[in-house]
Amino acid sequence: MIRIGILGYGNLGRGVEYAVEANEDMELVAVFTRRDPASVKPRTNVPVVHADKAAEWKDKVDVLILCGGSATDLPEQTPAFAKLFNVVDSFDTHANIPAHFAAVDAAAKAAGHVGVISVGWDPGMFSLARVYSNAVLTNGTDYTFWGRGVSQGHSDAIRRVPGVKDAKQYTVPVPAALEAVRSGANPTLSTREKHTRECYVVLEEGADAAAVEKAIVTMPNYFSDYDTTVHFISEEELQRDHAGLPHAGFVVRSGATGKDGEHKHVIEFNLKLDSNPEFTACVLAAYARAAHRLASEGAKGCKTVLDIAPAYLSARSGAELRAVLL
Amino acid sequence: MIRIGILGYGNLGRGVEYAVEANEDMELVAVFTRRDPASVKPRTNVPVVHADKAAEWKDKVDVLILCGGSATDLPEQTPAFAKLFNVVDSFDTHANIPAHFAAVDAAAKAAGHVGVISVGWDPGMFSLARVYSNAVLTNGTDYTFWGRGVSQGHSDAIRRVPGVKDAKQYTVPVPAALEAVRSGANPTLSTREKHTRECYVVLEEGADAAAVEKAIVTMPNYFSDYDTTVHFISEEELQRDHAGLPHAGFVVRSGATGKDGEHKHVIEFNLKLDSNPEFTACVLAAYARAAHRLASEGAKGCKTVLDIAPAYLSARSGAELRAVLL
Numbered sequence: 001m002i003r004i005g006i007l008g009y010g011n012l013g014r015g016v017e018y019a020v021e022a023n024e025d026m027e028l029v030a031v032f033t034r035r036d037p038a039s040v041k042p043r044t045n046v047p048v049v050h051a052d053k054a055a056e057w058k059d060k061v062d063v064l065i066l067c068g069g070s071a072t073d074l075p076e077q078t079p080a081f082a083k084l085f086n087v088v089d090s091f092d093t094h095a096n097i098p099a100h101f102a103a104v105d106a107a108a109k110a111a112g113h114v115g116v117i118s119v120g121w122d123p124g125m126f127s128l129a130r131v132y133s134n135a136v137l138t139n140g141t142d143y144t145f146w147g148r149g150v151s152q153g154h155s156d157a158i159r160r161v162p163g164v165k166d167a168k169q170y171t172v173p174v175p176a177a178l179e180a181v182r183s184g185a186n187p188t189l190s191t192r193e194k195h196t197r198e199c200y201v202v203l204e205e206g207a208d209a210a211a212v213e214k215a216i217v218t219m220p221n222y223f224s225d226y227d228t229t230v231h232f233i234s235e236e237e238l239q240r241d242h243a244g245l246p247h248a249g250f251v252v253r254s255g256a257t258g259k260d261g262e263h264k265h266v267i268e269f270n271l272k273l274d275s276n277p278e279f280t281a282c283v284l285a286a287y288a289r290a291a292h293r294l295a296s297e298g299a300k301g302c303k304t305v306l307d308i309a310p311a312y313l314s315a316r317s318g319a320e321l322r323a324v325l326l
Numbered sequence: 327m328i329r330i331g332i333l334g335y336g337n338l339g340r341g342v343e344y345a346v347e348a349n350e351d352m353e354l355v356a357v358f359t360r361r362d363p364a365s366v367k368p369r370t371n372v373p374v375v376h377a378d379k380a381a382e383w384k385d386k387v388d389v390l391i392l393c394g395g396s397a398t399d400l401p402e403q404t405p406a407f408a409k410l411f412n413v414v415d416s417f418d419t420h421a422n423i424p425a426h427f428a429a430v431d432a433a434a435k436a437a438g439h440v441g442v443i444s445v446g447w448d449p450g451m452f453s454l455a456r457v458y459s460n461a462v463l464t465n466g467t468d469y470t471f472w473g474r475g476v477s478q479g480h481s482d483a484i485r486r487v488p489g490v491k492d493a494k495q496y497t498v499p500v501p502a503a504l505e506a507v508r509s510g511a512n513p514t515l516s517t518r519e520k521h522t523r524e525c526y527v528v529l530e531e532g533a534d535a536a537a538v539e540k541a542i543v544t545m546p547n548y549f550s551d552y553d554t555t556v557h558f559i560s561e562e563e564l565q566r567d568h569a570g571l572p573h574a575g576f577v578v579r580s581g582a583t584g585k586d587g588e589h590k591h592v593i594e595f596n597l598k599l600d601s602n603p604e605f606t607a608c609v610l611a612a613y614a615r616a617a618h619r620l621a622s623e624g625a626k627g628c629k630t631v632l633d634i635a636p637a638y639l640s641a642r643s644g645a646e647l648r649a650v651l652l
Contacts, residue, residue, distance in 0.1 A: 018584055022464045097648050118652060125458065127652045128636055129595075132454065134651060135612040135639035136605075138348045184598070257608060258344055263600035269455075270596075272510070274589035279462075282583060282591075286461040306637040306647055310454055313461035321632055322423050325460060326444060326453045 001025060002292045003060060004285075007032045007051060007081065008067035009040050011245065012090065015281030016065050017043055023285055025315050030057055032064070058084050062295075063288040066090075067281075075100060079107040082115040086291045088284050090120040097123070097304075105302035114295040115302045119287045120280040121271055122146070124305055126251045129269035131306055133253035137265055140255020143181045145194060147171035149247025149276065157222045158199055161215045163207030166235065168242040170198040173250065184254045184264040197228040200242050202235045247276040286313040327351060328618045329386060330611075333358045333377060333407065334393035335366050337571065338416065341607030342391050343369055349611055351641050356383055358390070384410050388621075389614040392416075393607075401426060405433040408441040412617045414610050416446040423449065423630075431628035440621045441628045445613045446606040447597055448472070450631055452577045455595035457632055459579035463591060466581020469507045471520060473497035475573025475602065483548045484525055487541045489533030492561065494568040496524040499576065510580045510590040523554040526568050528561045573602040612639040 004020050006013045009031050020028045021044075030047050033040045037048040049057065054064075064085040068074050070093045078089045082104055091100050097118055108115040118124065122144070130142060151171045158167035177194050180187045199216055203209060209232055217228045233241075250270040257263050273279045287305065290312035294303065311318055316325075330346050332339045335357050346354045347370075356373050359366045363374040375383065380390075390411040394400050396419045404415045408430055417426050423444055434441040444450065448470070456468060477497045484493035503520050506513045525542055529535060539556045543549055559567075576596040583589050599605045613631070616638035620629065637644055642651075 015583070022583065094652070097652055098645065101648055123652050125462070125593075128458065130651045131636045131640055131647060132451065135615075135636075135641075136451070136608045138608070138641075182598075257341070257348065257604040258601060263604050265600060265605050266598040267451075268594075268596045268598075270594045272508075272592040272594075274591060275584060278583040278589050279591050282462045282464070289461075304648060304652055306652060307635050307644070309633050309635045310457045310461075311632040314457055315461075315464075318633070319424065321457060322427055322630060325456045326420070326423055326449045326630055326632060 001027045002289060003027060003029045003062045004288055005030045005032060005054075005057065005061035005064040005085065006067055007054075007064055007077065008073070009033055009042060009048075010067060011277035012281055012284075013067035014043065015275070015278040016067060016284055017046075018278060019281040019285035022282070023289070023315065025289070026285065029061055032057075054081065055084055061085055062292050063088060065284050065288055070096075075103070078115060078117060079103045082108040082113050083111045084113075086114045086295045088116045088119055088288050088291055090124070090280055090284060091118050092120060092123055094123065101302050101304070109301040112300050114291045114299050116287045116291050116304065116308070117302060118304055119284050121247075121273075121283060122249060124280075124283050125271070126249065126269070128305055129251040129267075130253070133251070133267040133269075137253055137255030137257075137267060139257070139261065140253050140265075141186050143189075143250075143252045143254075145173035145178055145181075145250040145252075147173050147195060147248055149249070149273070150242075150245050152245075154197065154199075154222055157219060158201060158216055161212055161219075163204050163212045164201055165204045166202040166238055168200045168238065170200075172196045172198055178250060181252045181254065182266060182268065184266045186254055191225045192227060195226060197223055197226045199228060199230045200233050200238060201230055202238050203232060244274065245276045246274050248272045289313060289315065327353045328615060329353060329355045329388045330614055331356045331358060331380075331383065331387035331390040331411065332393055333380075333390055333403065334399070335359055335368060335374075336393060337603035338607055338610075339393035340369065341601070341604040342393060342610055343372075344604060345607040345611035348608070349615070349641065351615070352611065355387055358383075380407065381410055387411055388618050389414060391610050391614055396422075401429070404441060404443060405429040408434040408439050409437045410439075412440045412621045414442045414445055414614050414617055416450070416606055416610060417444045418446060418449055420449060427628050427630070435627040438626050440617045440625050442613045442617045442630065442634070443628060444630055445610050447573075447599075447609060448575060450606075450609050451597070452575065452595070454631055455577040455593075456579070459577070459593040459595075463579055463581030463583075463593060465583070465587065466579050466591075467512050469515075469576075469578045469580075471499040471504055471507075471576040471578075473499050473521065473574055475575070475599070476568075476571050478571075480523065480525075480548055483545060484527060484542055487538055487545075489530050489538045490527055491530045492528040492564055494526045494564065496526075498522045498524055504576060507578045507580065508592060508594065510592045512580055517551045518553060521552060523549055523552045525554060525556045526559050526564060527556055528564050529558055570600065571602045572600050574598045615639060615641065
């Protein structure tokens with residue numbers, strides 16, 4: 001059995017708890033938290049330990065899955081905990097991956113551990129789709145679409161607008177753009193042409209709806225480059241109709257081969273997820289298995305999904321995979 | 327530069343010739359053939375060498391890409407040429423992969439070479455999709471659909487029917503079945519419910535069309551389990567409308583996570599190819615790069631796509647991949 005620890009018991013941590021149950025060769029041995037352990041109530045009967053005491057679990061946890069956020073938690077936690085454990089995280093700030101890789105690599109190598117970073121669906125499974133399809137179709141163009149699904153970052157940005165009590169934001173791919181890409185037509189698409197943004201907003205009592213709407217649709221980086229629609233709804237409607245965290249997305253590469261590129265090819269990978277955190281947790285669990293195996297073979301340092309052979313993710317043997325899934 | 331050799335100059339060999347040109351770190355150094363070399367005319371200015379003289383090229387070829395058929399060529403050729411070179415093949419008889427793996431593994435290990443087998447899209451990229459999605463969604467169901475595209479095996483089977491001069495067979499997924507799978511409904515589908523078969527047949531002069539049609543639609547294994555339609559056309563129409571070798575396909579895994587499996591997820595990988603052999607050749611070229619790198623690191627023996635980390639396929643460095651595609 002691979003002994004798994006979880007650091008951070010929010011949506012993602014709860015997802016990992018389910019994912020470990022769904023993998024017969026894994027057991028959850030501890031949940032680590034920076035909160036008062038007595039205040040954290042896991043769904044299953046697993047000890048809750050303060051993060052400061054993690055060193056005491058050094059020999060009792062094979063892989064620690066870090067379930068914090070990319071903005072402030074993981075840049076500090078992943079290198080720190082790589083000194084104690086093999087670790088897996090879902091660091092998803094694309095621009096900062098090289099720096100995060102370097103920090104985790106140094107810590108993991110010094111301690112003789114394996115750290116797998118940026119595991120999830122984007123980065124993660126979408127990265128795999130991009131790298132495989134680029135290596136195969138060298139003459140081509142990449143497209144990534146996200147949605148329809150909830151963007152936590154955009155929902156948070158709306159919640160910071162004065163007069164907003166609560167909000168959910170959906171990122172939605174433009175159907176015509178997706179169809180053009182899938183057809184192999186190789187279109188050039190602006191930001192506005194690829195995605196629209198749908199906002200469901202609960203106002204504070206007495207707030208000025210027109211002012212809130214204007215503040216949202218003109219917000220730089222988040223909304224101003226998109227066609228954004230704002231729907232004002234009641235708190236009850238938000239709870240009833242928008243409580244979930246669904247997401248989806250598409251990675252498409254279209255390219256050409258042969259004489260004067262006469263033959264067109266389209267490679268597509270897509271996901272449709274009822275629960276973004278539970279699915280991300282499943283990917284983390286599979287890469288926790290890989291981290292454990294790599295460490296057992298003597299590997300050290302930081303890895304990403306690009307550095308790990310697919311067979312390492314599976315509980316099945318190489319012979320079984322060749323016979324059944326190849 | 328990675329020095330590539332091709333064994334066998336048919337549709338696939340010609341595709342590899344294009345694929346090598348599309349990879350800046352590769353050069354084609356020789357085409358090997360079992361025919362009279364003077365009768366083989368590559369599109370580019372590359373030497374043609376009789377296969378019996380391949381040993382003379384032992385130190386001049388880094389990776390030999392085998393472009394023969396799975397029925398009789400590859401079971402013999404891949405182990406034989408693994409004694410001389412690192413090799414890559416597209417062996418696609420799923421049931422015989424374990425035996426082929428064992429033969430290539432023994433030959434490649436004894437000679438200190440790397441042999442990568444069953445590279446292409448199914449087996450190959452579809453195998454990757456199946457293994458990744460199974461490892462992530464452990465509680466789920468797999469579906470593979472092929473088409474719309476030309477099945478060479480089924481076209482050949484029709485050509486063996488008395489009275490048939492020439493034929494092309496298209497495998498076609500049933501749209502309703504594909505939609506049900508994509509919706510996450512997890513349907514149980516019979517062979518007949520998943521695919522239909524469309525046959526375009528040129529009759530010999532004086533042949534009995536009704537007898538030919540009956541022989542096709544009742545043919546065991548190939549057609550009797552499917553709804554098959556037979557269209558009789560002229561030789562000119564076959565040349566004009568059915569000269570290409572397009573193909574397509576879909577790998578879908580749907581599964582569930584969370585409390586009582588309340589959250590459904592669908593992972594889909596699909597391909598749409600104007601030229602099956604040219605696309606397969608692109609996959610072979612990417613894995614030739616991986617074979618060369620693995621051999622340079624001292625690896626020996628047989629590998630499949632499941633044993634090779636994605637970064638090995640790409641001409642870009644690890645740092646560049648992390649910065650740009652992860």
